[in-house]
Amino acid sequence: MYAWDFGPVLANGDLLWAGLRSTLALTAVALAGGLPVGLALALARLSGAKSLSVPAGIVIEVFRTTPPLVQLFWFYFGLPIVVNVEMTPYLAAALTFTIQSGAFFAEIFRAGIVSVDRGQREAARAIGMSPSQTMVRVVLPQAVKRMFPAMMERSIELMKTTTLVATVSYADLLYQANELAQKTFRPLEVFTAAALIYFVTISLFSALGALLERRMAASGEMAAR
Numbered sequence: 001m002y003a004w005d006f007g008p009v010l011a012n013g014d015l016l017w018a019g020l021r022s023t024l025a026l027t028a029v030a031l032a033g034g035l036p037v038g039l040a041l042a043l044a045r046l047s048g049a050k051s052l053s054v055p056a057g058i059v060i061e062v063f064r065t066t067p068p069l070v071q072l073f074w075f076y077f078g079l080p081i082v083v084n085v086e087m088t089p090y091l092a093a094a095l096t097f098t099i100q101s102g103a104f105f106a107e108i109f110r111a112g113i114v115s116v117d118r119g120q121r122e123a124a125r126a127i128g129m130s131p132s133q134t135m136v137r138v139v140l141p142q143a144v145k146r147m148f149p150a151m152m153e154r155s156i157e158l159m160k161t162t163t164l165v166a167t168v169s170y171a172d173l174l175y176q177a178n179e180l181a182q183k184t185f186r187p188l189e190v191f192t193a194a195a196l197i198y199f200v201t202i203s204l205f206s207a208l209g210a211l212l213e214r215r216m217a218a219s220g221e222m223a224a225r
Contacts, residue, residue, distance in 0.1 A: 002188070004189060005189060006189050006193065008180075008184035008186050008189070008190075009180070009184070009186065009190055009193045012180050012184065015180050016173060016176055016177060016180065016193065016194065018171070018176060019171060019172050019173035019174070019175060019177065020197055020201065022170070022171050022172045022173070022176075023159065023162055023163075023172045023173045024159075024201075026090070026093055026094065026097065026162050026165065026172065027097075027155075027159045027162055029094050029097075029098070030098050030101050030158055030162070031155055033101075033102070034097070034098050034099075034100075034101030034102040034104075034105050034158075035102075035105055036102075037098060037099060037101075037102030037105070037106075038101070038102040038103070038104070038105025038106040038109050039105070039106075039109050040102075041056045041059060041102060041103065041106035042056075042105075042106040042107070042109035042110040042113065043109075043135075045057055045060065045106065045110060046110060046113060056106070059099075060103045060106050060107065061103075062103075063099055063100045063102075063103035063104075064100075064103045064107070068097075068100055068161050068164055069164050069167065071096045071099075071100060072092060072096045072164055072165065072167070072168060073167075073168075075087065075092040075096045076089065076092035076168045079092070079095075089165065089168045089169050089170035090170055092168060093162070093168065093170050097158060097161065097162060100161075101154065101158050104154050105151070105154065108147050108150045108151060108154065109143065109147065111150075112143030112144065112147035113135075113139055113140070113143045115143065115146055116138075116139045116143055120139070121138065121139060124137070124138045145216060148209075148213060149213055152206075152209035155209075156202055156205060156206060156209075159201075159202060159205070160198070160202070166178060173194055173197060173198070174194065177190050177191055177193070177194035
């Protein structure tokens, strides 16, 4: 029978806590950058100009259909060769997950914008709103409310995908867990603790998202699914 011993894990809990902070920080940066990138890509793809829609479509498809690990390796190992700049693990990870999440958010934005009744756009134009005013004041507020569940789901997926950054030595939770496992020779306990930390953290974010969604639905600000 295996003798479980979480003592070494508890004694080095500060390492796992530091890793969790790094994971949350990277996720926050990718979300903060990915949302505006996604909106810009969605608007470009929906525009009538091929000079905008075609490049946007290419970016979206490339980052949605290629493995995130390949993207991360390209930014970390390939981009410095192409542009001759120094690339840190954090910068490579931030660029990778910002653009990748932006590609997924672009499709969410596009679906939400298209779902808004065209008659509302025509009514806004009829009262003198410009296309940009119509998008900001009429279309996007409704679209964002409808997109909220999909955005929450994608945000949670992003947090789980960030575990790949351990491969380029970014000190996230998985990287710190691996270091601790080698230090204590207790990999079963360490990775069990890491899994529990991920479970609790993601469950809390899921519960918060569900609560916000219910409140928005109850207040009549979002149509029930």
